[in-house]
Amino acid sequence: MRSIINLDGVWNAAEGTLKEVPSDFAHSVPVPGLLDMASPAFAEIGLQSTLREAFWVRREFDLDREPAPLSLLRIGKARYGTKVILNGVEIGEHRPNHTVGEFDLGGALRRGRNELLVRLGPWRDDEPTSVPDGRDIESYLAVPGIYDSVELVLADYPYIDVVKTAPDLDAGSVRVSARLRAGAEPAVFTLDAVVSEVSSGVERGTASSGQLALAPHETREVEFEVTLGSPRPWSPEDPFLYVLRLDTPADSRTVRFGMRSFTFDKASGHALLNGRRYPMRGSASAIFRFFEDPDRGDRPWDPAWVRKLHRRFKAMHWNTIRYAIGFPPAFWYDIADEEGLLVIDEFPLFYIYLADDAPAVEAALALDPSVRSYGLRSITAGQARTTEPARTEWPAALTADALETEFSEWVEGHCNHPSVVMWSSNCEGRSPETGVLVERIRKLDPQRRPWGDGWNPPPTDSDPYVAHWYLQWNAAMRGEPTGLGMLSGMRKSAIGYPLGGAPEELLPHLRTPNKDFDGVPVNTGGNAVFLEEYGWLWLTRDGKPTRLTEPVYESLEGWPVATADQRRYTRARLTAAETEFFRCNRTLAGLLLFCALTSSHDRVSTADAFTDLDSLDYEPHFLEYVRDAFAPVALMVDVWNRELAGGVFHEVPVTAINDLPDDWSGELAVRVRDAGTGTVISEQRRAIRIPALGQERVYFGLTTVIPDGEHQIVAELTDGDGYSVRSLRDVRVVSG
Structure with missing residues (x-):
């Protein structure tokens, strides 16, 4: 039967x-890990x-038996x-x-001492342009x-070879798909299946494929169902x-899944x-950006730390996490399965329009004020400046054919995880490829999960x-103040207008409330x-x-930003406040704040809200205010203007929601x-x-004239029960 030797x-x-x-391997490095962990x-x-030109890593190991027919x-x-x-x-x-690299060792493996060498390229730009290298325009280390x-699998x-599961809650069963491979000899056998509960070990269902006959070296897909009852x-x-x-006469394989x-x-x-209906609330974990954090150490490969991280995500009332622009180690998905987080699984492709000089910025802004220009430090009327050249355009070599194998x-490799509920082909890219x-790969997933496709239109009606x-x-780029006042005029507008993209392209795919925000929003279209x-x-x-x-904090009006604590x-x-606005509009299927885990250094573009990577403590202000905004039962004071007129009575609208x-x-x-x-x-x-999955709108007419001054x-x-x-x-409040 199958045996696995961890190396x-x-x-x-x-x-x-x-x-x-x-000739000389004078450094040591942990595997798994990265080569910046080498000593010396x-x-x-x-x-x-x-x-x-290359890095080489070496491992010697002993095999205490004769090699198996398949190694x-x-x-x-x-x-x-x-x-x-x-x-x-x-x-x-x-x-x-x-993705997993699988190598048939053939006759090279031997009983006794073996020397394994792995050569790695030193830098992402050395990769062929047809190979995704994980580049991220907001990152600088690779x-x-x-x-x-x-x-080593014997x-x-x-x-x-491959096992895929497709749960059917209505039928109380799971459909099993298995890819089987024969060796040099023909094989006549049955494929037997047993499903058990992970927590108790109690057996819940069995099934068999019936008799199968494989010709020499034949590969075949086999499907059947296992009934689980309730x-x-x-x-x-x-x-x-x-x-x-799953068992054949000579091999055995186990996979976990959820119904x-x-x-x-x-x-x-x-x-x-x-x-x-399940409102999704959460954030993102950008593992490749975290790889460049100077304090990262070995944390991404420490199961206790990763489990604590996911529990800290849930402590923020998040039920969803996007593994953004790259895949973490495989055991992260196991922990997400066990701890209970929905995962948006995103392939590391990040190519976007970027302007590389002031005239280009101004031209882009004239066409569409929401277009992003990375490296932009400030923009005023008629003037823009950038700090670095941009990388633009989808690489011509990254075609559907070039990407198909890795996708x-x-x-x-990820399709059995119940935590993974959606695939994302890329971040903010636009390419027909x-x-x-997506349409080629969709059929490989027996659960037919929805797909995100960057800034392309949704591939099908079932995709978001x-x-x-x-x-x-957007406001900072237009030279406008960036406080909460910008939300005041948006209460009746479409929710979902993205950064970049012309409205005429996007409006068919958006949803808008067909009543005033003061009424009950009803989704229409898109x-x-x-x-x-x-x-x-x-x-x-x-x-x-x-x-x-920097441009945002420079343009904030009415908010303290002079010290670190004030910022x-x-x-x-x-x-x-922004989270409350998006949630209480109730036109969104879900919302994810960017970003729960990323990097922190002088050149960083995005950052998380942790103060310490060992304790994973959130910054106290973030924990106090943002956590409440994500609570399953939450509320919003529908007041957005910084100034209120003095000497008059005011009405305070409050929206309360229940997820x-x-x-x-x-x-x-x-x-x-x-x-x-x-x-x-x-x-x-x-x-x-507040009704289940519903919303209540309450108006408080203040019976007191509020005096001039600063108030909350x-x-x-x-x-x-202590919920608050x-x-x-x-x-x-200003009179006159």
Whole structure:
């Protein structure tokens, strides 16, 4: 039967040429890991350098038995370009940088001592233009290494190559698809299946393929169903897992899966989990950007740290995480399955229109004020300046044909994870090639998950329109203030207008409320809208603006930004208010704040809100305000103007929402308090009931004339069980 030998650990490393194996492996490096973890350290690592043409890593291991009829080396993920040599025999190359490289060791493996050599390219720009290299225009380091586990698989024929599961909650069964391979001899056998609960080990169902006959070297797909009776659905609230075991007379394979369904419904604009509306709330984890963090260390490969990270995500009331612009190590997906997070799985392609000089910026702005120009530091009327040249356009060599192999490996490798509910072909790109590719690859996923396709139109009605909406950046580029006032005029507008793209291209795919925001928004037209990014307010962990947020903080009016603590407070309050706005409009299937995990250094473009990577503590202002904005039962003070007229009575509208499947009852209080002393000037309370997955709109007519000065309007929802969430607005009351 199959046996697996793990080859992770400390390997030897060296730098040298592409063709010659170095004579001296004087460095050591962890596998999985990156080569910036080598000891002693390599110079100029992660940057283009003339010091080497290639890196080489070596591992010796002992095999205490004769090699099996089928001996495979599996390298989880490695970059850039992988070549394998075993015992002096060149085995082969795996050019993709983000999927499993599988190498048939043939007769090169032997009993006793074996020497394994792996050659890696030193820099992403050395890759052929037809190979995705994971480039990210908001990142500058590209550190090579074997960044996922390495294992030796010893098996016999008939061999179980690929297993895919498709749960059917209505039928109480799971459809199993298995790719089987015969060896040099014909094989007559049955493929047997057993499904058990992971937590208890209790067997829940069995099935058999019936008798199969494979000719020599034949590969065949086999499908059949296993009935489970009354299965327990998987969800973020109850991440219940099953394990499928498949057996041939000579091989055995297990995969975990969950019984769940997921779709986007065009008619309602909602995401549906297990057949019920499920509002998605979350953020993103940009693992490749985190790779360049100077304090990263070995954390991405520490299961305890990664589990804690996902629990910290859930502590923010997030039920969804986007693995953005790159795949983390495989065990991250296992942890997402176990902890209960929906995952948007995004291929690392990030190519976007960029302007490279001031005239181009001005021309782009004249055509479309929302177009992004990276490197832009400031823009005023008639003037723009950039700090670095741009990389533009979708590479002509990245065709559907060129990408198909790696996309196939990706989808077939990740398709059993119940946490993965959506694929994303790229970030913010526009190319007909990905649309062609999505339709080819969709059939490889038996669960037919929806796809995002960058800034292309949604491929089908069942796919969402993916929006990136950065209000602050757009305003800063136009030389306008970037406070909350920009939301005042947007309450009746389409939700989902993305950064970049002309309106005439996008309007057919958007959803708009067909009533005033003061009424009940009803979705009309277009695909479901998934707000995948917003929040352009990033600060480094020491509280400094990033290179992309400097213009925003320079243009903020009425908000304190002089010190690190003030900027953190401002970020938290603005992010919370914007989150409330998007959620309470109720036209979105989901929304993800960018970004929950990324990097922090002087050249960084985006940043997360952690203050310490060991403790994974959130910045206190962020935790206090943003967490409430993502609560399943939440609210919004619908006041956006910084100044209110003095000497008059005011009405305060409050919208309360409920993402839970049951009605929620409690109390809604609205207070006006002096911003300096905290003295409550006015307070009103009302009982409130918010229907399941619904919304309530309440108006508070203040019975007190608020005196001139700085004040806060605070709305709070509470119940008898200690639940409490707030929404706050800072206002300045001015008479005359």
